[in-house]
Amino acid sequence: MAVDLERPSNFITTRLRQAVNWGRKYSLWPLPFGVACCAIEFMSTVSSYNDISRFGAELVRFSPRQSDLMIIAGTISYKQAPILKTIYAQMAEPKWVIAMGVCASSGGFYNNYSTLQGADHVIPVDMYVAGCPPTPENLLYALTRIQERVEKEGFVPSAARHPDRVGA
Template sequence: MGLEAKLKQDGFFTSTVDALVAWARKSAVWPMPMGISCCAIEMMASGDPRYDIARFGSEVMRFTPRQSDCMIVAGTVTYKMSHVVKKIYDQMPAPKWVIAMGACTSSGGMYRSYPVVQGIDQFMPVDIYLAGCPPRPDNLLNALMQIQEKIGRTKARDFQDRPLPELPVIQNN
């Protein structure tokens, strides 16, 4: 980081716990790639060598919601799919953030038709609405930076007393 070059002997830092935790939280946002349609391909492209999402500490795409912080909803959410999206969102542990990638996810976009939900904010909270149909990968990286900025403003105690969601447990027999 350049700091260690200035050191003569062993050194130490002083900082607040809040700043440290926020820094740790925002530098490793593990996305949950909810790839539904066209935007998913651009989301994949943002992981490729040219755009390289790894520069922002987010290359670890976790396909299980239990291990992720930020859900990227990439693609048209239909009424049939909305239950699945909500269920996966509920399974993610707090703190969690949501990027609504693309016009269809944010507002229904060009799909003004009977099966398409006109914006996912009707059934779940959204932190970033990302314009474009689909947004270019650099635009997704920009959204990620905005999320990081938002996470940077959180306090360490912010998410402590949030109740865990009650999930239906499917039992055998």
């Protein structure tokens, strides 16, 4: 975007794609797929002290059809997996996914008969956040990284960003 500082006016020159991406970046609507301990830290991230609305992502939607950022907060079990898959499919493009915490990223220290060893076994994940559970600051950092990608990449459908996962 460019503003003429010498002769200030009401006009900004930019490219449409840039303006749209800039807007999209600061208006991510997260869907918390909160199933375990991490969901409590997600609550902390939303609350006053950490205040996710500083990054424009405070409009938490519980309907997948209205959201563009899924935050998987918690352990995904084999029983939960088909539900996660369905809900992801119900989100409209463009969509991004954060795997919050080690359980969602890799199963964490639950290496057992009931725990899926990472949510990326069923849906594509864009950002992994370490921690058990990650601190709110950590999650906010992941959010800003997603924002950078949104600004840079723009409207790239999830399937194009994860070509290896087509049909997953």
